[in-house]
Amino acid sequence: MRKVLIIYHSQSGNTEEMAKAISEGVKSGGATAVLKRAVDAGVEDLLGCDIIAIGTPNYFGYMAGMVKDFFDRVWADIRDKVGNKPYVTFGSKGGGGAQALDSVERICDGLGMVKVFNGVLATRKPSNEDLARCRELGVKLASLDKISRLEGIEEPRL
Numbered sequence: 001m002r003k004v005l006i007i008y009h010s011q012s013g014n015t016e017e018m019a020k021a022i023s024e025g026v027k028s029g030g031a032t033a034v035l036k037r038a039v040d041a042g043v044e045d046l047l048g049c050d051i052i053a054i055g056t057p058n059y060f061g062y063m064a065g066m067v068k069d070f071f072d073r074v075w076a077d078i079r080d081k082v083g084n085k086p087y088v089t090f091g092s093k094g095g096g097g098a099q100a101l102d103s104v105e106r107i108c109d110g111l112g113m114v115k116v117f118n119g120v121l122a123t124r125k126p127s128n129e130d131l132a133r134c135r136e137l138g139v140k141l142a143s144l145d146k147i148s149r150l151e152g153i154e155e156p157r158l
């Protein structure tokens with residue numbers, strides 16, 4: 001069964017709500033969802049999944065330190081092994097923009113991973129609409145093998 005790894009960091013719970021909604025969508029789409037905080041995730045998690053969703057709040061215009069820590073820990077062991085692995089980003093921000101998701105995408109793109117859908121970005125506590133978009137994203141990830149990756153790119157998120 002297709003396995004979707006959802007890793008995230010969240011201090012006040014906003015990004016976590018989004019991660020859980022993506023997980024629900026993945027499961028309802030018929031795939032396996034593995035939900036992990038970034039601090040608990042490692043090389044085997046990344047290499048053992050088919051698709052990865054990476055969630056981070058915007059902290060100081062960048063990804064959360066714990067998400068950066070994840071990349072710092074796994075990078076040397078995964079850098080030649082994740083080319084073409086599909087990924088998406090999601091997360092919550094305050095008054096700023098999409099810099100945190102962009103910072104994750106720069107690393108994933110640099111690793112040769114393939115962004116299959118634009119990220120879902122909420123402002124502070126995700127609205128019901130944001131959570132619905134997360135669930136929809138999860139469903140789409142569960143059935144990714146049925147569509148072309150590049151055709152999956154949607155409209156800009158901002």
Ligand SMILES: Cc1cc2nc3c(=O)[nH]c(=O)nc-3n(C[C@H](O)[C@H](O)[C@H](O)COP(=O)(O)O)c2cc1C
Nearest residue numbers: 010011012013014015057060061092094095096124
């Ligand atoms: C240490 C810290 C730094 C932050 N820096 C920014 C920022 O630069 N830009 C922004 O839009 N929001 C910033 N925020 C607001 C968070 O992105 C926002 O509250 C978000 O919803 C937190 O998500 P979480 O509940 O998943 O931790 C910051 C919050 C914290 C705690």
